[in-house]
Amino acid sequence: MESKVLVETKDLTKEFPTKSGSFGKNRATVHAVTDVNLQIFQGETLGVVGESGCGKSTLGRLIIRLLDPTRGQVFFEGKDLGKMSVEELRSQRKQMQMVFQDPYASLNPRLRVRDLIAEPLITHKVNKTAKEDTDRVEDLMRKCGIRPEFMYRYPHQFSGGQRQRVSIARALALNPKLIICDEPVSALDVSIQSQILNLLGDLQQELGLTYVFISHDLSVVRYLSDRVCVMFLGKVCELGVTRDIYANPLHPYTKFLLEAVPIPDPKYRKDQKDMLTGEIPSPVNPPSGCHFRTRCPYATERCAKEVPQLHEVEPGRTVACHLFDK
């Protein structure tokens, strides 16, 4: 199954300057994303997992250029997004959309659902008449499982799950190729989560969408993703086909992360020996060399001195760890 590369990132890096202390005299840099090289293939779901502060959300925003990278490039179908003019980029946005985490915050409370879903259509002047827009909105609402009768209601009249359906309908309005899903189900109830996950899966099959699925929940990522990218403190530490990564995690961090997920079955209770100790280091002042070494039981001197690079250990499987770098 060799398919076309839709998005490629080259040394993508984002640093946020922060100020602290009185009069902001202590300038520091948050290294949100550091040197990320990724290929996203047409029609696949790339899962991005990691804990808070690992830069996964920033990465998503960099890919569709909601944020400008400090360094590096993003190629969408071979075109460099960084070299585009404001107008070109605006029109490029038809191809790439985003579904946000919080369905309460990502919908303007003062607009009716019809206007929210039609906004991308109007912005890019897809249809000539308002009637056509309304028809399309109706179609989208039906597709996403919201009754079209509710078109003239406000977001606050809906529950969280329905609002997330509205966000998805809105993201689909322009028939995009790529959708970035930034924790789309983590604000939802368990019984609603599965509805939304199934909806995302069905839509992908029907419309041939490409997803970048960002989540801290490893089980959700496993369900939806074809490939998984594990991030720690702004860096990719492991990338590979979902099944392989979950069955045989190579990077120590991936291993511990998978161990830590509480499994909904009391037969698999953990004991302490598999547990990762310590706290997540601050992205303002990450440890030298390998960022993970302060928590890693296998750390050696080399890990403190040298930054591990991503190595291909088997076809389609890359790991950034000195243990696998002969």
Added chain:
Amino acid sequence: MFGKKKLAAAAVTTNPAPAEGTAWIPADGLEPIHVEESAEAEIAPNQTLWEQFWSIFKHNKVALISLIVIILYIVVCVGAPLFAPYDPLAQDLSQGLAKPSPEHLLGCDKLGRDVLSRMIYGGRISLMIGLFPTLVSMTLGTILGITAGFVGGKVDMIIMRLADICMAFPSLLLAMVVSYTIGPGFLTIFLALSFVNWAGTARVVRSEVLSLREKEYVEAATSIGVKRWKIMLRHILPNCLPTLIVMLTNNIPGNILTESSLSFLGIGAQPPMTSWGLMVYQTKSYLDRNPTITLAPGIAILILVVAFNFLGDAVRDKLDPRLQEQ
């Protein structure tokens, strides 16, 4: 709320199954059935704009009374020639300082002019000063505040420093300065109040915009490709409305009061025209002999100001869709 009677525990309408026997089970009781939630149970009903507007007053008697009072004031003052029993300028020295009587309901001032008629005509000036400088200054302030907040950088700096300069002048002093240069009168007050008040609005709007532009729905609109000025108009401005309305209902009575003070100082409305503030000023020395003619315009100001404040609170609570959910 305090003072209200304690609510009784409500019986929840469930129909518990009898514990014993099976006689209560209907013959077809075990047939499978597919139950759907009714659409109305799912979400709160929608309201038209007019219904929303009316619902402000349905449960809030104070707001309703305030609205009626304000409308009455406006009707009476606009239609002054219809309602005023006498010519406000007609003097009848024989009636000088007359006590209230069936002919002159609120009595007469020292020149024998009917106080009720003078109040009705004077209200025109007071209301105009309340409304127009407020509208002008708030429109100006909103435009500048949004520009400052949204554009940021140098533009923001210049606008806000200008605002600081304007805020540094007390409006009373400023009006005095203006009146000494262009002479006292309606225009003076108008200019002075407009000049000072825009700055307050601009500041509040700017800080509102600064917090609103970080909202996820603004980011969502950007990701769709909506142009910046459209984001400002569609997503940011409407969400500033509750704040603006509260400011409006604060500024109107504020300006009416300032006009009163200015007239009281003799640099507002000029005789023989009158306003409520001026009437208080002109009759203050007869407070001991005929208190009605001083108190009546004073109370008129008081009632109007209080009515505006109550109305403002009620409208603000209703305009915020998020507050309605509770």
Added chain:
Amino acid sequence: MDDTILKIRGLKTQFFTSKGVVPAVDGVDITVRAGEAVGLVGESGCGKSMTAMSVMQLLQHPGRVVDGEILLKGENLLKKTPRQMCDIRGNEISMIFQEPMTSLNPVYTIGKQVMEAVRQHQDVSKEEAKKIAIDIFKRIGIPEPEKRFYSYPHQLSGGLRQRVMIGMAMVCNPALMICDEPTTALDVTIEAQILYLIKEMQKEKGTAVIMITHNLGVVAESCDYVYVMYAGKIMEEASVYEIFEHPTHPYTYGLLNSIPKTTEVKDHLFTIRGLVPNLLSLPKGCRFCTRCDKAMKICTEYEPDLYDIGDGHKVRCFLANKEVMASGK
């Protein structure tokens, strides 16, 4: 010997809002024995947190307990005065919240706050309190406890803050600790640490724990006995092994099967259709019938009771009542 620590019987908590009376908790029976960890699972609005708040008597206006009794070691907490409740809270029952930052005062050092908690309920001098506090810090795994004593809450990470909260909760060796979504705001690796810490403290001091969560993984990890709540009522209760192996109520079954797992691959997730119910307009019969795929006609007419199906496994569903199910055939 009766080792029951907490017994809740027929608890009804209602909120008197302008739109009507919301039956947040509608007749709940819960029993917690000494040293036992009891899970209270459900989705948002099912009344799990409100049950805890009723026990602590920290309900906020317009909520009120309207019926039932809450017996802590045989004494009815609903009959206590606010002053007596103050002594009980923190001393006999303590509580841990989802977001530790909101339960810690940002202007005091964590050391001072733990000391306060000690001195609130124990008659000790400042020096002794400080020693106790540092001992606790050591126990709950705070690195460099002497130094951290002088840290402010915002200087700690979320995981450390939650540790401090657990330390504060355990200061007076309470008989019962209520944990309201203690790990929901934390990262996976930190979550595992905190769950382990709670388990350890529980083992060490013999404290009973009520674990309130929506995460079935957390329940499986840390509880002995589970109550599943839905729209204010207990839908199913059983020991943790029993409930995960034989979920009998269609709601429990649906919940367990609708969560994706890291251990298995699925093409399609099982879903519970419909929406989380609106407590202001519950259906007439069983409150789950509008979302249930196994609903029968009687479900829309009568509300089932909790039926015992053996080994303390109770289910609020007609399907679990043999007598009812036999009547049709």
